């Protein structure tokens with residue numbers, strides 16, 4: 001008997017939709033974030049990332065559709081306590097220290113233990129900021145303090161909206177390390193960004209949103225596979241070229257990418273392939289190896305020239 005259970009996702013949305021004045025900001029979104037993942041939610045400005053994250057966090061109500069966390073509806077107060085959120089400004093008090101900010105929020109949440117305050121300050125690297133007031137913090141420190149507040153109550157799921165926006169390279173690096181550390185502690189992290197390269201250094205999974213619709217959900221390894229090297233040939237007639245390629249090189253995977261272009265994955269060199277095509281009277285107008293980088297892949301999926 002197979003006793004292995006299908007794990008319950010940390011986040012699941014079904015048909016999630018939000019209309020603003022009759023216009024859909026989010027359309028029929030079926031998103032699934034597995035436990036322990038760092039899920040990168042990617043899309044250009046206005047694509048619907050914040051609206052989606054707000055609905056998942058209970059900060060905006062869906063026009064239609066459902067959200068469940070760890071297999072329970074979002075309306076379940078027990079499951080809500082497993083969620084920590086940083087969306088938009090963290091609501092920091094500028095004249096207070098990091099610790100005072102954390103104490104203030106802990107009190108509001110009814111958390112009396114000093115231990116939980118020390119824990120979140122330690123985790124976010126803010127234990128040694130002493131008497132320094134938040135107004136003198138760097139953007140990166142403020143952002144980490146926002147994460148510290150979201151971590152109060154030791155949530156299993158953390159939702160961070162554009163956490164690297166406005167950070168300098170050092171701040172980005174620190175936040176990246178923090179997210180990895182939180183994952184190691186067993187937390188699930190759902191974070192949005194329009195900065196692709198930064199996300200790709202940490203995300204285990206991706207969701208790509210465009211005009212309110214989820215274009216694709218993909219794992220890191222699937223993405224790496226899609227971005228592998230391929231050999232591209234431009235031919236006069238793909239219908240004649242394809243069988244020649246498939247018969248001559250049965251181990252490769254050939255994909256027709258447009259009326260004249262075939263992409264071939266798993267080929268180590270191209271001379272023999274060009275020779276076979278020529279032998280079979282298939283004219284070749286151009287050929288060569290290509291590599292899609294992550295950015296190119298995402299931009300293609302988002303239908304954008306640049307973000």
Ligand code: ATP
Nearest residue numbers: 020024025043044045046047048049050051052162
């Ligand atoms: P950004 O990174 O710029 O915030 P985003 O991907 O998070 O982009 P959303 O903020 O979710 O996108 O916005 C999606 C769409 O919904 C946009 O067209 C936006 O103008 C619209 N929208 C968002 N919030 C509201 C609101 N409160 N009232 C009306 N329209 C809204």
